[in-house]
Amino acid sequence: MSKTEPSAPAGRPGRSPRRRMAPDDRRQALITVALDLFNTRPYGDVSVDEIAEVADVSRPLLYHYYGGKYGIFLAALEHAADQLITVVIEASRDAPQDWLLAGLRAYLDYVERNPIGFGALVRHGAGPGEGEDQAILDGVRDKLLRLIVDALVVPEPPAELRTAIRGWIAQVEVSCRDWLPAARPPKADLYLLDLFGGVLLTAARHDEDVRLALRSSATGLAGSGVTVI
Incomplete structure (x- = not known):
């Protein structure tokens, strides 16, 4: 049986005692509340x-787990980032012949199911400026870049190719931010897939190293929906 925390004092007259919860459940409750609050204000x-009141935990317990407000803010961002990368990896692995579209759809589905988590993640400038929040978002972009480069099977991708892919990742992110207030547009996944192809084709047309790298990546390109002549 998992350990549970003792109930904290009521704190003020008329307030019901806090529910007993396992430590992991308390941490998850704090992260969920933090994602909601930091995304809306x-x-x-x-x-x-x-944060402590909405999550139904004591202030000392919040400090014990995360060291304060910035700590829970970072933990919430890391949680959203880990979830996003995980669903993209799993979807791409399950569809090796169509890895890019599968991963892209998983990304868009995550955003649609978790607008608060995604919104908090991309609103990295909302923090007090220590830099860790920006590093989490940059880490997501770096991981997505590595996933795509690995799937393309380009052992030593030229800098221009990496720059082109980073630009496409940024476009996906910006598109999702624009769509968040409303419903996801029809065929958004196919639009962004075509955009990926256009980005690579443009880079290949203007840079010989990119063209040669992509020509040597026939296997990876086959699953991306892109043809480079």
Whole structure:
């Protein structure tokens, strides 16, 4: 049986005692609340007391787990980032002959199911400026870049190819941010897939190293929907 925390004092008259929860459940509750609050209001407008109250934990317990507001903010971003990368990896592995479209759809599905988590992740500038929040978002982009380069089977991708792929990743991110207030547009996945092909073709047309790298990557390109002459 998993250990549970003792109930904290009521704190003020009329308040019900806090529910007993396993430590992992408490941490998850804090992360869920933090994602919601930090996505809907500026970082400076959210207090430690508010996070603790909404998550139904004590202020000392929040500090014990995360060291304060910025700690829970970073933990929430890391949670969203890990979830996003995991679903993309799993989808791509399950569809090796169509890896790019499968991974792209998984990315878009995650955003649609978790607008708060994605919104908090990409609103990296909401933090107090220590830099760790930006590093988490940059880490997501770097992992996506590596996944695509590995799938393309390009052992030593030229800098221009990496730059082109980074630009496409940024376009996907920006598109999702624009779509978040409303419903996902029809055929958004196919539009972004075509855009990927256009980005690679443009890079190959203007750079011989990119063209040669992609020509040597017939196997990987076959699953991306792109043909490079």
